Amino acid sequence: MSWVIETEKLGVSFQTRQGTVAALQDINLKVEPGQVFGFIGPNGAGKTTTMHVLLGFITPTTGSARLLGTDVRLPLARQHIGFLPEHPDTYRFLSGRELLQFTGRLFGIRGRDLRRRIDSMLEEVDMTATADRRISTYSRGMLQRICLAQALINDPDLVILDEPTGGLDPIGRQQIRAMIAGLRSRGKTVFFSSHELSEVELVCDSMAILVGGRVVVQGKLADVVKPGQRLESYFMDVVRSRAPAGATHA
Amino acid sequence: MNTIFPIAYVVWLGLWRRKDAYVLLILMGAMLLVLSSLNVFGLGGKVVYIADIGLVLTWLFSALLAVQIMARELPAEQSRGTIHVLLAKPVTRFALVLGKWLGAWAAVSVATLVFYGTVAVLVYARGGHLPGPATAQALGLHITALAIITAITLIFSTRMNHDAAAAISLILTGAAFLVIPRIPEFVTSETGFTAGVMLVLYHALPHFELFDLRQWIIHDFGMVAWPVYTQILLYGLAWITGCILVAWMTFRRRHFSRGDRML
Numbered sequence: 001m002s003w004v005i006e007t008e009k010l011g012v013s014f015q016t017r018q019g020t021v022a023a024l025q026d027i028n029l030k031v032e033p034g035q036v037f038g039f040i041g042p043n044g045a046g047k048t049t050t051m052h053v054l055l056g057f058i059t060p061t062t063g064s065a066r067l068l069g070t071d072v073r074l075p076l077a078r079q080h081i082g083f084l085p086e087h088p089d090t091y092r093f094l095s096g097r098e099l100l101q102f103t104g105r106l107f108g109i110r111g112r113d114l115r116r117r118i119d120s121m122l123e124e125v126d127m128t129a130t131a132d133r134r135i136s137t138y139s140r141g142m143l144q145r146i147c148l149a150q151a152l153i154n155d156p157d158l159v160i161l162d163e164p165t166g167g168l169d170p171i172g173r174q175q176i177r178a179m180i181a182g183l184r185s186r187g188k189t190v191f192f193s194s195h196e197l198s199e200v201e202l203v204c205d206s207m208a209i210l211v212g213g214r215v216v217v218q219g220k221l222a223d224v225v226k227p228g229q230r231l232e233s234y235f236m237d238v239v240r241s242r243a244p245a246g247a248t249h250a
Numbered sequence: 251m252n253t254i255f256p257i258a259y260v261v262w263l264g265l266w267r268r269k270d271a272y273v274l275l276i277l278m279g280a281m282l283l284v285l286s287s288l289n290v291f292g293l294g295g296k297v298v299y300i301a302d303i304g305l306v307l308t309w310l311f312s313a314l315l316a317v318q319i320m321a322r323e324l325p326a327e328q329s330r331g332t333i334h335v336l337l338a339k340p341v342t343r344f345a346l347v348l349g350k351w352l353g354a355w356a357a358v359s360v361a362t363l364v365f366y367g368t369v370a371v372l373v374y375a376r377g378g379h380l381p382g383p384a385t386a387q388a389l390g391l392h393i394t395a396l397a398i399i400t401a402i403t404l405i406f407s408t409r410m411n412h413d414a415a416a417a418i419s420l421i422l423t424g425a426a427f428l429v430i431p432r433i434p435e436f437v438t439s440e441t442g443f444t445a446g447v448m449l450v451l452y453h454a455l456p457h458f459e460l461f462d463l464r465q466w467i468i469h470d471f472g473m474v475a476w477p478v479y480t481q482i483l484l485y486g487l488a489w490i491t492g493c494i495l496v497a498w499m500t501f502r503r504r505h506f507s508r509g510d511r512m513l
Contacts, residue, residue: 055334093264105252106341107339147335
């Protein structure tokens, strides 16, 4: 099988004044195409660091990572990726439409294709009417939506979302859930980290739990969490004991 | 190349929409008007005097603008967190560094052109004129010097915050303008180690005085010989290329973690 995300013995260490700190150790992740994959763990577990390695912001100390079959250290690996950070922000002196034009051009989309894509994305995030206003005049929810539109402008095969529902009101969360469901229905792969276990339970097909820089559980949600059990209680058990019986240990 | 120009264009737009250049232009216009109405040392509003002060201010303001714009670009990307969004695209770090430099340099170059225009209007308003070919040559070298200043600032901005990068770049630029051309005079009064250090500095730091043709315009000396002019341009090009490569080397291995937002 060709994996959308594949890491092998991925490790990241940082040098500090106290010595070497291992942020990630032996991460072996495999994400199938078309899945919604939840990446969960307590604060400081290394979720964002893993995402940053996948996106090429951080070079791994050991091991390797591939996105859609391409080494993450190559810019080409990000050609078919969409990314929405935890606290999205952007160039506030641009209008929403200009931001999408800029992002589209970075992906090499030009001319009529770009215009068509921009109109489609603006409609999808319900911002057609406000597209020509400066982003500095947008509300937080509008900012989140235009950043989401720029993350999807290239019609990505893999969408990486870092805490996508953090700080959003119930309507905003509902919109993100609907967006993830829409991406799945179009055969896209979504990889997202979240503290909101109820969100993960609602939208994910598979998941991995990261504790102390190691993946301690990975598998299909239906296989990992027993019928009648809530993900939250399972997660708490895992975090306390690191690896309960019955799960697929990574 | 596909990604360099969009990045440069956003830097360019940012400058004009944040109105930095307009503020400087207004300041310069106001200062020139005041200066041209004064009668300092009995020189009054003599055309040469207006042109001289105007060109000094043009150099000062354009250098300040170059440092301020360039020093802000990369640190602002980090503090806003937009560096993550940018690098999550198929953008190489070299393209990012080059695009930022190109946008800043283009914006500063246009602002400088406007400053020259302002000086020319004031000089013509007083019945004088600026020699066209010499002014064009001076503008070309001025813009090349600004490319070096932005490239030097770019190096510091890859690792420092805005304030630190701007401060160091301004000190270096100021020293290159004011101190370095005078080093040979100091060396004659020094011996041994001190003289050696001064000579190393003299050769290692950029010589912006080569790019300054103000006196050629003011006193209408004619044009600089093209072979000499070309050599100065090549000297500038070598500095620009070197600085951009150093900036890329310091930036390409840089890790961008969440903590960078707090810089």
